[in-house]
Amino acid sequence: MGEPGPSRIPSKLPLPPQRKVNGIPRPKPGPVSTLQSKRITRRSMSVPDLRQMGAAPTNQKQPATRAPTQRTVQPVNRKRPAVTATAAPVAKKPLVQSESNKSSAKPASVNKAPPVAAGKRKIAPWDTKGQLDLANNKIERLLQDKENLEALTHDAQAVKDQLDACLKEQALLSSRLEEAQQKRKETEMHLIEAQNQCDSLIADKSALASKIELLKSQLTAEKRKNEQLGEEIQKVECSRDELISVSSQLRKDFEKEKSSNLELCSKLELTETKVKSLTEEVLELQELRRQMHNQILDLKGNIRVFCRVRPPLETESGRAIASFNFSDEASLEIKSSQDPGSAKSSQKTKSDSFTFDKVFSPNNSQDDIYLELSQLVQSALDGYNVCVFAYGQTGSGKTYTMEGGDTQETQGMIPRAIQTIFSAIDKQKQMGWQFSVKCSFLEIYNEVIRDLLNPKSNLPYEIKMVGSDDVMVTNLKVEEVQSAEGLMDLLSKAQKSRFVAATVMNHQSSRSHSIAQIRVESSHAGRNIQCQGTLNLIDLAGSERYNSDNLTDRKKETCNINKSLACLTLVIMHLVEKSGHVPFRDSKLTHLLMPSLKGNSKTLMLVNLAPLEDCYQETLSSLKFATRVSAVELSARRQIKSRMAMKSK
Numbered sequence: 001m002g003e004p005g006p007s008r009i010p011s012k013l014p015l016p017p018q019r020k021v022n023g024i025p026r027p028k029p030g031p032v033s034t035l036q037s038k039r040i041t042r043r044s045m046s047v048p049d050l051r052q053m054g055a056a057p058t059n060q061k062q063p064a065t066r067a068p069t070q071r072t073v074q075p076v077n078r079k080r081p082a083v084t085a086t087a088a089p090v091a092k093k094p095l096v097q098s099e100s101n102k103s104s105a106k107p108a109s110v111n112k113a114p115p116v117a118a119g120k121r122k123i124a125p126w127d128t129k130g131q132l133d134l135a136n137n138k139i140e141r142l143l144q145d146k147e148n149l150e151a152l153t154h155d156a157q158a159v160k161d162q163l164d165a166c167l168k169e170q171a172l173l174s175s176r177l178e179e180a181q182q183k184r185k186e187t188e189m190h191l192i193e194a195q196n197q198c199d200s201l202i203a204d205k206s207a208l209a210s211k212i213e214l215l216k217s218q219l220t221a222e223k224r225k226n227e228q229l230g231e232e233i234q235k236v237e238c239s240r241d242e243l244i245s246v247s248s249q250l251r252k253d254f255e256k257e258k259s260s261n262l263e264l265c266s267k268l269e270l271t272e273t274k275v276k277s278l279t280e281e282v283l284e285l286q287e288l289r290r291q292m293h294n295q296i297l298d299l300k301g302n303i304r305v306f307c308r309v310r311p312p313l314e315t316e317s318g319r320a321i322a323s324f325n326f327s328d329e330a331s332l333e334i335k336s337s338q339d340p341g342s343a344k345s346s347q348k349t350k351s352d353s354f355t356f357d358k359v360f361s362p363n364n365s366q367d368d369i370y371l372e373l374s375q376l377v378q379s380a381l382d383g384y385n386v387c388v389f390a391y392g393q394t395g396s397g398k399t400y401t402m403e404g405g406d407t408q409e410t411q412g413m414i415p416r417a418i419q420t421i422f423s424a425i426d427k428q429k430q431m432g433w434q435f436s437v438k439c440s441f442l443e444i445y446n447e448v449i450r451d452l453l454n455p456k457s458n459l460p461y462e463i464k465m466v467g468s469d470d471v472m473v474t475n476l477k478v479e480e481v482q483s484a485e486g487l488m489d490l491l492s493k494a495q496k497s498r499f500v501a502a503t504v505m506n507h508q509s510s511r512s513h514s515i516a517q518i519r520v521e522s523s524h525a526g527r528n529i530q531c532q533g534t535l536n537l538i539d540l541a542g543s544e545r546y547n548s549d550n551l552t553d554r555k556k557e558t559c560n561i562n563k564s565l566a567c568l569t570l571v572i573m574h575l576v577e578k579s580g581h582v583p584f585r586d587s588k589l590t591h592l593l594m595p596s597l598k599g600n601s602k603t604l605m606l607v608n609l610a611p612l613e614d615c616y617q618e619t620l621s622s623l624k625f626a627t628r629v630s631a632v633e634l635s636a637r638r639q640i641k642s643r644m645a646m647k648s649k
């Protein structure tokens, strides 16, 4: 709070009211300054009084040791040197003496004159010397008074100066007081701010304390984690060391392998070139095989006839079984004790022999049939059009042969062909072949086409020519499939859609021609080969003859079925004989199969026979149909063979 400077007076010091002494304003005596008060009272003081205060008298009786300069009044407040400065000259002069003290205050020289004060002796008028001394004394006293007056004037001037200084000081102190008050206010404001800050700091402190607690708990958790990590690091370091040793071992092994790898690389290159040339060879051989395979089939005949006799069923126990004799794999003899033309037929035995490309007895499995049929599937993959017909009377086993049962063993020709197609595709893809497989399933019932992949459709299905050789069915769904499973799914969908009606012979008999068409397109970019073959697997409707007992609906069905079967027979005959006009358009069946029947196509007629005695006539009828087809084909084959023999000569 204190300020540097020569006048460090407390700011609370009350300033004295100004009053005039002898017309000069002077400060009120008081606690302001001891020196001031002493000077003010000095007027009324006698010289001894002044001596007591330390002032130096002019009287020579004063002790010599006390020089007037030594009477300097010591200021009470050392901080006020201005007062001290003014006091010194005052002390040099003797103060005004009171009348009572005049005699005692008389100087030594004055004392040499007759003492005036002691009883005021009368000087005689003649005593000139005495009067002179008295006048001198008076002069001296007056001089003394004058001197004192001057001292007082000087003193008053000093007091005035001091008062001015005090006033200045007062003004200074007032401004300082204001400043101090201002500062106090500011300080109070600062204090309030500081208090507020302090409060917020206290709040912050408590928040920080809770944070610290939280952080401490986190720190503890982190420490725990850290410890766990430390343990894990140790483990990892251990395993790292192990890995380093393994790695160095592996590096050594790698170096070894690298050198052997180089050898292998050169060997691999050699092998790759070998594989390339072998692939070329394989492709050439495949081409050769294709040609040979189809030449063989040509030799076997483009229209071949197989005959299959199904075994008697459990449901047929008790019924008479016709007698079949299978002398070799291509011949069949059938005996019957019945002769419908004779009244005594039971007494006569009739025997008929037939020869076909293949004959299958009731003992032959689905596998045996497919072994022969698979060659035609291969032909379809090679780009030929193939038709496989299942022919026979109702209940003879056509559907069983084509579609089969649920087990692997009883699986029919269609699912087996599907498996063959896709396994062949998988193999040939590795040789650079690309394939596309599309399929459709339809049936012809009473000369009307139904889409088995869209059975509820009422769309019209018409057979239309595409170009000069191909046909298509309007609105028919043709699905592209990528796998055997996809095709099997479509097959089962088609099977469910087949028109099924009860017949006398077979309660689940199908009275329609069912046609599964599988079109395989293949290409080999490297060899610039493109092939397209269609495999038609046809489950014909039952071929039983017209019977007067047939119901009206059945009569119409039978008529249509027989008409289309007769048409098929006729077409086949024309094809084999290479007649100019082939009546393809006489039935929906032959019209649809036209692209697959004509040209370089291959056809298999699979005649199915029931073993029952009472089916003898129908069996005989089927065998005669098969013979007709086979006989024509045989004669054609003989012609081809003789032509080939001629060429070789």
Ligand SMILES: Nc1ncnc2c1ncn2[C@@H]1O[C@H](COP(=O)(O)OP(=O)(O)OP(=O)(O)O)[C@@H](O)[C@H]1O
Pocket: 309, 310, 311, 313, 392, 393, 394, 395, 396, 397, 398, 399, 400, 401, 503, 506, 508, 509, 510, 511, 540, 541, 542, 543, 608
């Ligand atoms: N080789 C066979 N082995 C065992 N059972 C067979 C064989 N062939 C046919 N069957 C059975 O004979 C019955 C009739 O066969 P399927 O339905 O195949 O005759 P279908 O000729 O198709 O008759 P439809 O022309 O009326 O359709 C079926 O129960 C079938 O399982």
